[in-house]
């Protein structure tokens with residue numbers, strides 16, 4: 001009886017050499033590089049006079065620092081420091097570069113799957129912690145630092161210590177108004193932001209099987225907020241349907257061979273995990289973060305926790321500091337809290353299905369006067385697809401700003417920020433102090449919760465705006 | 469590559485959990501500053517008052533901790549973004565060793581690429597060490613990677629575990645890329661065989 005986990009099968013297929021002490025040298029199938037760590041790594045490499053070993057497996061896209069303003073000129077300091085050298089060095093090394101404003105451009109974790117570059121069973125790295133997103137298609141993917149990016153560029157491989165295995169089993173059907181985002185925020189709230197440290201997470205169970213591929217990507221995206229570098233869902237028919245026919249996906253006989261291979265990847269019945277946890281997905285309600293860590297999260301109908309009631313001194317202090325930063329009081333409800341900005345976008349929630357769901361909520365309604373609401377589609381192709389079905393018209397009629405693709409307000413690395421003291425409900429993945437700009441206050445939620453806040457001008461239980 | 473063998477220094481206690489990389493180095497600094505300049509902005513939001521002057525309440529602004537090469541901190545230090553500039557900022561500031569109950573995974577890896585030693589000790593030991601470090605005596609800590617022990621002035625010793633491979637990487641200051649390129653033949657062989665086994669990965 002075989003007893004391999006999905007993770008182990010994919011890992012083993014990529015081992016070039018055993019380096020001892022649990023470390024392996026692993027072959028990299030896709031090295032995605034961007035305008036921050038990618039540019040720095042290419043510059044380092046050029047400085048050392050080294051060449052990229054596998055340019056054909058390396059793909060560059062400047063997603064972090066581009067402006068998402070419709071009429072942006074794409075010039076200036078950020079471009080000269082981050083984008084232009086990436087374009088130039090990629091060309092020098094024979095690396096495919098996805099150009100701003102052209103087909104293929106977008107947030108790397110959106111375009112990889114969309115273009116068929118991300119494949120089940122593939123090993124993907126990127127100098128970005130949300131690389132775990134690609135696990136939604138059954139890829140083994142994780143984020144690395146700039147030195148490691150340089151290592152992958154020069155050697156086609158990555159050095160990694162084999163993680164432990166954690167399986168999260170989800171049961172039950174999601175309630176109306178509850179999304180994959182709520183599901184993973186709920187788990188992070190319950191288990192804490194360090195729970196997954198040292199583990200590769202496999203998301204499994206009937207709830208996961210029922211999720212679409214885009215929802216699985218949202219789930220895997222936030223693995224790093226659970227403390228795990230790697231989060232993955234074993235591929236199934238839905239995965240194959242999603243990948244089939246995409247630009248870089250295998251075709252014809254190669255496709256058949258690939259699918260036959262991918263079918264062998266799921267965890268064996270007898271596979272054992274270092275840790276298994278159960279989640280009753282049917283009980284999860286729409287989530288919203290109240291503090292400055294993704295684990296500072298409650299269901300929309302709960303109240304803000306009291307620091308005094310926390311178990312440790314450290315936690316008491318952390319909760320109190322977080323509440324002071326966001327300007328909230330314990331015991332209060334998040335509902336009714338006035339918001340200044342709304343951001344629908346980021347590699348967590350900027351795919352077509354996210355935009356469709358948000359559009360559904362704002363259709364026929366108006367953004368509150370005091371609110372500035374942005375929609376930044378995840379890629380050029382998502383934008384085109386959304387426009388062809390009229391989603392941009394719905395957003396614009398409701399008063400949301402329809403932007404160009406890029407990381408945008410998720411991180412404020414492109415000059416787009418939330419002003420100090422302003423409250424932003426955001427579909428991104430981090431509510432850290434200053435993440436969206438100095439003094440910015442971020443509340444993480446699903447696209448439909450963000451849409452509901454936009455039209456109500458305040459944090460709202462989206463279920464009140466939905467058909468029962 | 470720089471090496472790490474042994475370090476003798478005062479230690480700064482910054483006992484908070486989940487210090488994220490955005491807090492260590494804000495995005496706009498990561499973006500625009502050269503690697504060598506990064507330390508000017510380490511812990512920027514904590515270190516400075518709104519008017520740009522040093523925040524006297526922040527531990528790394530207070531003597532003798534402004535010269536500390538050791539940071540003692542809470543669980544999950546360096547969580548969040550993969551930005552290696554978080555390590556560059558701390559290293560540039562003068563921090564050579566961080567003691568915590570646990571670290572953000574990618575940050576932990578990044579430390580070893582830059583000669584910075586992350587020491588994992590059980591939470592109660594870290595709390596004790598932080599109390600000692602913050603006490604009036606502000607004792608000197610001795611971190612010895614060769615023996616894998618942290619010793620405080622009074623003689624108490626705290627042994628720590630570290631992967632042998634990572635230990636050697638720091639002791640010898642190995643350049644990962646150079647070492648891996650010694651295996652170039654195996655890397656190329658793997659790819660050739662894989663192109664037959666999983667041809668769909670390789671784009672024509």
Ligand code: SF4
Pocket residue numbers: 063064107109128130346347348406407408410411428429
């Ligand atoms: S959208 Fe945000 S989290 Fe995602 S890659 Fe961009 S900056 Fe990182």
